[in-house]
Amino acid sequence: MDSAKKQIAGHCKKLRAESEDAARRISEYAELSMLEQQSSALLREALQRHGFTIEREFPLIPNAFVAGFGDGEPVIGFLAEYDALPDCGPKGKGPGHGCGHNLLGTGSVYAAIALSKHLRAQGVPGSVKVFGCPAEETLVGKVYMARDGAFDGLDACLAWHPGAKTAASNGSGTAMDSLTYEFFGKTAHAAGDPHNGRSALDAVEIMNVAVNFLREHVPSNVRIHYAIMDGGKAPNVVPPYARTWYFVRGKDREQVSEISARVHKCARAAALATETRMKRRILAAVYDRLGNEPLAKALDANLRLVGPPKFTKKDKQFAKSLGLSGELSEGIADISTERGSGSSDEANVSWITPLTVLTVACWSNGTPGHHYLIHEQGVAPAAMKGLAVAAQTLALTGYDLLTDAKLLKATRREFAKSTDGKTYDPIVPAKQKAPIHDRIP
Ligand SMILES: [Zn+2]
Numbered sequence: 001m002d003s004a005k006k007q008i009a010g011h012c013k014k015l016r017a018e019s020e021d022a023a024r025r026i027s028e029y030a031e032l033s034m035l036e037q038q039s040s041a042l043l044r045e046a047l048q049r050h051g052f053t054i055e056r057e058f059p060l061i062p063n064a065f066v067a068g069f070g071d072g073e074p075v076i077g078f079l080a081e082y083d084a085l086p087d088c089g090p091k092g093k094g095p096g097h098g099c100g101h102n103l104l105g106t107g108s109v110y111a112a113i114a115l116s117k118h119l120r121a122q123g124v125p126g127s128v129k130v131f132g133c134p135a136e137e138t139l140v141g142k143v144y145m146a147r148d149g150a151f152d153g154l155d156a157c158l159a160w161h162p163g164a165k166t167a168a169s170n171g172s173g174t175a176m177d178s179l180t181y182e183f184f185g186k187t188a189h190a191a192g193d194p195h196n197g198r199s200a201l202d203a204v205e206i207m208n209v210a211v212n213f214l215r216e217h218v219p220s221n222v223r224i225h226y227a228i229m230d231g232g233k234a235p236n237v238v239p240p241y242a243r244t245w246y247f248v249r250g251k252d253r254e255q256v257s258e259i260s261a262r263v264h265k266c267a268r269a270a271a272l273a274t275e276t277r278m279k280r281r282i283l284a285a286v287y288d289r290l291g292n293e294p295l296a297k298a299l300d301a302n303l304r305l306v307g308p309p310k311f312t313k314k315d316k317q318f319a320k321s322l323g324l325s326g327e328l329s330e331g332i333a334d335i336s337t338e339r340g341s342g343s344s345d346e347a348n349v350s351w352i353t354p355l356t357v358l359t360v361a362c363w364s365n366g367t368p369g370h371h372y373l374i375h376e377q378g379v380a381p382a383a384m385k386g387l388a389v390a391a392q393t394l395a396l397t398g399y400d401l402l403t404d405a406k407l408l409k410a411t412r413r414e415f416a417k418s419t420d421g422k423t424y425d426p427i428v429p430a431k432q433k434a435p436i437h438d439r440i441p
């Protein structure tokens with residue numbers, strides 16, 4: 001490590017206790033998507049205390065913010081998430097950090113703070129931005145922030161996610177639409193005068209049946225999932241209102257848009273058949289993630305400088321006490337090029353600026369995803385070691401992007417190649433408020 005990187009590592013070390021405290025407090029808050037007031041405020045206050053300015057808040061996106069430090073170019077961003085999940089709290093009861101976002105948000109924020117301290121001390125030019133991104137779990141926050149121009153003007157952006165292994169990622173995921181369909185019918189006594197009723201629930205069911213037939217005639221990689229969010233209140237009342245929530249996933253934006261249009265035809269057919277009125281809302285439109293090889297290589301090189309988290313026997317025993325294998329990944333895996341089947345709203349950022357993501361081991365192998373066992377491991381000493389590795393690796397890579405013009409140029413070149421002249425289309429309507437769950441406030 002050269003002397004600048006040693007200094008940044010020193011700042012990380014000094015900030016470690018404070019960052020661990022923040023991660024534990026956000027875990028306690030366990031606030032669901034779009035309800036993260038306290039978590040967002042805690043991270044904002046930490047940033048302000050360390051010399052960042054809150055540059056932007058978003059009237060249509062609660063709990064989102066942009067914090068900035070320094071001025072001039074380049075401009076490097078860090079993505080912070082802090083939302084919890086339902087039924088992932090202690091023993092699976094109540095909200096909890098079943099995806100480890102208490103660590104995620106904190107790691108990104110303290111990476112940016114450590115980097116800013118070095119910039120200030122050494123007079124290094126450039127700007128550091130932290131993006132407070134609510135509601136990742138509902139795939140909403142960054143979709144709406146991107147629509148409102150939050151990520152415009154960035155030269156590059158870094159993110160991480162806690163996991164069961166340690167590696168830089170140059171992989172991808174699926175594109176996705178989140179859509180809600182409401183049907184409005186006419187109520188009636190279900191036994192007395194059903195002929196006067198027009199059932200909204202019938203419309204939901206016909207739509208779902210039509211979509212289930214559609215499955216045979218879409219490419220095999222396509223995934224369509226739905227949940228009935230409102231299907232009436234009692235069997236003896238013809239339901240005048242019903243709604244269903246769909247996720248449509250595919251390999252890229254073009255494929256998802258094409259399949260969503262066909263799902264929409266099923267909804268129109270259902271409304272026609274049942275003489276109900278149908279209303280569709282596009283809650284989120286997620287892109288497939290673009291990789292960036294130069295950036296992934298820079299992240300990997302810094303990860304190897306920092307070294308993987310060093311877990312102890314006690315860490316393993318703690319995981320075993322939860323009924324897990326207790327195998328905590330101790331090495332650094334090769335850069336991942338995996339194409340996952342899931343989606344993340346950070347993918348939208350990758351179409352606006354070069355983005356790379358790091359994974360750092362914070363919990364035991366075999367831990368189920370979106371689970372209370374992640375919440376319970378997410379405040380343990382092992383997770384705090386992962387948090388420290390993530391913050392330091394991100395800070396060092398941010399430093400490289402600010403000071404190594406050759407790296408930034410290569411990163412930008414790759415970005416231009418992969419976006420191939422396409423301009424980002426947010427798809428979600430311009431003035432639409434970010435939804436809480438499947439409802440627009
Ligand atoms: Zn997550």
Ligand SMILES: [Zn+2]
Binds near residue numbers: 099137370
């Ligand atoms: Zn998640």
